[in-house]
Amino acid sequence: MSQMQNVERQLREMILGLEIGPGEKLTERWIEGRFGASRTPVRAALLRLETEGLVGRDGRGWTVSPINLAELEQIAVYREAVEVAAVRLTCMHAESSAIDVIEAMLDSCDDNTPREEWHRVGMDFHIELARLSGNEFLFRAVRDAMTRLSRARWLEVRDEAALGRAWAEHRAILAAARLGDADQAARLLSAHIVGSRDRLVTSLANDRRGLRARGFAVVAA
């Protein structure tokens, strides 16, 4: 694998894993030293991550994008538009076996599964469902939106009950998709996204002080 992809992947993981906090300044030279690459691949990686919204310009320099509550709400609206469109397409032509694969992903999580894995599967559910639409642009839109949301979801305080409810909603959406009931699937997915947004925003707004204390930049809505 090329150095550029290497730096990009590792830096992305550090940002998404909150090993580098939202709002932190980045210097090309620090990244260079940290990953043992020269500035050429570092710059390429930063340019890529900028388009993903994970880093941004701060005057002349680079900054890990802060977590922005207003942005999270806007992403939820965007997600709703593209995911609902995608699931409608999926209902029209997806094969049951493809739905089974996604259902198996959900099944793979149980009481022993680490929280991080639940987090990942919860995102992949939406991404893979969008992939089944067969529309590359809807798929990418969902994938990119989930990437932008993923740090916030990491911070979210999720109780067991909320997690169970989310999984039940996921299964209900799959059931509707399996029957080809586009309206029902759209309705359920839409409600799921709105509910998910509400819980997320509430959780983060309540915990904003704590997050700031941990050194994370959190911008108000």
Place this chain on the structure above:
Amino acid sequence: MSQMQNVERQLREMILGLEIGPGEKLTERWIEGRFGASRTPVRAALLRLETEGLVGRDGRGWTVSPINLAELEQIAVYREAVEVAAVRLTCMHAESSAIDVIEAMLDSCDDNTPREEWHRVGMDFHIELARLSGNEFLFRAVRDAMTRLSRARWLEVRDEAALGRAWAEHRAILAAARLGDADQAARLLSAHIVGSRDRLVTSLANDRRGLRARGFAVVAA
């Protein structure tokens, strides 16, 4: 302005203006010489344009993205999802004066207006309408989709009648938005996009031979 932005802007204009044909190979060294910049800004520009879908990798090298009929159809579906969502938001809270600004854009085109300007205003109509939604992600999605479509629209054979029909549809959408009739605006916009796609795909499919003869790579649906 920095060299990077300069190279990016000029190269984008050349690609969108078909001064460099779809499917043509690009070398970093050629761009370097063409714009009098060194490879660093050239590479940054290429990375950016890659995320816009205007250039792509061809093995190790770079290629101006060919015009892909299947992709155009997928973009239309994507556009429909995000533009309809945006216009619904716009109906909920946009001020009449903001609608007036867009209407004025439409008015600015008359019989003496060059074709290129009609083309640009036709795109800006959709972009500015999406901007009024206030949702940054829906806005960017529309803007990026229009960018990807713009080369194809340039090639499209548009008769006067079709252009007039499109403008009438634009005005009808604005009228609905002004009244805050979200359902009606959504319906009209959706029909407009579908009709626009049909005309575009038909036109390009019929003219594919001619386009290839002019040296443009056009990929079948």
Place this chain on the structure above:
DNA sequence: GATACCATTTTGGGATACCAAACTGGTATC
């Protein structure tokens, strides 16, 4: 004439050198 093969050139990926602008820390001044 087609093809396999090799020398040469070209090209993108990476590393490094240089510069001007921005930042930093300390100092003199009021």
Place this chain on the structure above:
DNA sequence: GATACCAGTTTGGTATCCCAAAATGGTATC
């Protein structure tokens, strides 16, 4: 003590150099 100012350092932007891999083109072979 606050502030204006200046030297030194850091940093991103750019240019340039090096390299291995890929493309190229000519040639020998069948």
